[in-house]
Amino acid sequence: MIERTNADILNMDKISRLNFVNSISGYKSANLIGTKSKAGVSNLAVFSSVIHLGSNPPLLAFVMRPAVVPRDTYQNIRETGKFSINHIHEDFVDKAHYTSAKFESYISEFQMAKLTEEYLGDFYAPFVGESKIKIAMNFIEEYNIKVNNTLFIVAEIQSVFLPETTLKKNGEVNLNEVNDVCISALYNYHKVEPLAAFDYVRPGNFPLNKLK
Amino acid sequence: MIERTNADILNMDKISRLNFVNSISGYKSANLIGTKSKAGVSNLAVFSSVIHLGSNPPLLAFVMRPAVVPRDTYQNIRETGKFSINHIHEDFVDKAHYTSAKFESYISEFQMAKLTEEYLGDFYAPFVGESKIKIAMNFIEEYNIKVNNTLFIVAEIQSVFLPETTLKKNGEVNLNEVNDVCISALYNYHKVEPLAAFDYVRPGNFPLNKLK
Numbered sequence: 292m293i294e295r296t297n298a299d300i301l302n303m304d305k306i307s308r309l310n311f312v313n314s315i316s317g318y319k320s321a322n323l324i325g326t327k328s329k330a331g332v333s334n335l336a337v338f339s340s341v342i343h344l345g346s347n348p349p350l351l352a353f354v355m356r357p358a359v360v361p362r363d364t365y366q367n368i369r370e371t372g373k374f375s376i377n378h379i380h381e382d383f384v385d386k387a388h389y390t391s392a393k394f395e396s397y398i399s400e401f402q403m404a405k406l407t408e409e410y411l412g413d414f415y416a417p418f419v420g421e422s423k424i425k426i427a428m429n430f431i432e433e434y435n436i437k438v439n440n441t442l443f444i445v446a447e448i449q450s451v452f453l454p455e456t457t458l459k460k461n462g463e464v465n466l467n468e469v470n471d472v473c474i475s476a477l478y479n480y481h482k483v484e485p486l487a488a489f490d491y492v493r494p495g496n497f498p499l500n501k502l503k
Numbered sequence: 504m505i506e507r508t509n510a511d512i513l514n515m516d517k518i519s520r521l522n523f524v525n526s527i528s529g530y531k532s533a534n535l536i537g538t539k540s541k542a543g544v545s546n547l548a549v550f551s552s553v554i555h556l557g558s559n560p561p562l563l564a565f566v567m568r569p570a571v572v573p574r575d576t577y578q579n580i581r582e583t584g585k586f587s588i589n590h591i592h593e594d595f596v597d598k599a600h601y602t603s604a605k606f607e608s609y610i611s612e613f614q615m616a617k618l619t620e621e622y623l624g625d626f627y628a629p630f631v632g633e634s635k636i637k638i639a640m641n642f643i644e645e646y647n648i649k650v651n652n653t654l655f656i657v658a659e660i661q662s663v664f665l666p667e668t669t670l671k672k673n674g675e676v677n678l679n680e681v682n683d684v685c686i687s688a689l690y691n692y693h694k695v696e697p698l699a700a701f702d703y704v705r706p707g708n709f710p711l712n713k714l715k
């Protein structure tokens with residue numbers, strides 16, 4: 292076992308530090324966030340920071356660095372209040388990751404990455420046609436994180452679109468069935484397989500009851 | 504493709520809603536957070552909301568629901584300013600998950616789950632001996648998320664302890680090597696395997712260069 296202290300991390304070159312700290316929280320969700328400016332330019336960007344914030348009301352959240360990355364996603368969300376979250380599957384990780392290239396603001400990453408710009412109902416923001424799990428989100432509030440000037444964006448689920456086969460009776464969505472991936476570090480994509488599912492746990496219930 | 508609207512989600516029974524919304528952000532990190540009260544009672548709890556917040560300074564963050572779950576982890580962090588984050592591997596998911604049973608405050612989940620309470624250097628909070636990637640964290644600040652009264656806890660990395668073999672030259676930590684797992688819904692654990700790693704992407708670089 293080796294130790295890397297705070298000082299060691301600060302002394303790493305920039306890329307190593309980004310890779311190291313981006314690895315160390317564990318595996319991250321892999322999503323494409325779709326937006327469209329008021330002027331009508333669509334935008335698509337890969338995010339690995341989308342998390343569950345609460346179920347009632349149904350809320351998701353993610354972290355942005357508007358001072359560092361191009362601001363298109365953030366600007367569009369604040370202009371329109373709408374964005375989509377689209378799961379990334381094994382068969383289009385390369386196209387999804389290509390959206391992280393620094394394209395000019397007037398360019399749509401949908402076209403560049405050859406991903407299908409899809410509209411559902413009257414929701415303003417575009418979805419990714421190739422994604423089997425798509426979520427329509429309404430912006431709620433943002434928090435400026437003082438210590439490093441990032442933004443924590445909080446939004447409510449307006450609708451979820453998903454294959455009927457993935458929705459289990461207990462409410463779970465089977466992410467393995469649609470080959471969802473996860474991310475580590477800056478650009479490592481991983482495939483995921485079921486390992487164990489447990490029943491609700493009470494003190495004294497050990498060994499645990501496995502669900503399947 | 505089916506649709507579940509906000510109203511549909513609110514109309515689900517509580518467990519289905521928890522499962523559904525906890526699935527829909529994608530795969531989640533799997534960590535045990537270790538703390539110890541001023542009075543000396545250690546605590547260990549599984550968290551699936553730990554995320555990367557920034558690399559310079561090195562910051563991680565996670566979501567808590569202090570009004571809902573037992574407050575031991577939160578109380579201990581606020582009393583002492585210290586906690587540990589310990590990655591969960593395939594070989595102890597059952598013990599890790601057992602910490603989610605509602606034990607009384609005076610009971611240590613380390614003992615209940617038969618996980619090794621380990622101390623490193625003079626860091627106040629306990630680590631998990633079975634975990635190969637352990638992080639010593641210093642509390643920095645918290646944000647009360649108004650819409651659902653959760654807390655977003657921001658903390659800085661003091662030290663990372665990890666096997667030398669997992670640390671690559673470019674700073675990445677190989678999470679596959681130590682059999683890190685990820686989580687979906689409330690109690691689904693998954694194993695993870697490498698799929699693709701890409702080089703830094705610039706406009707025009709498509710197809711992408713694969714790193715390995």
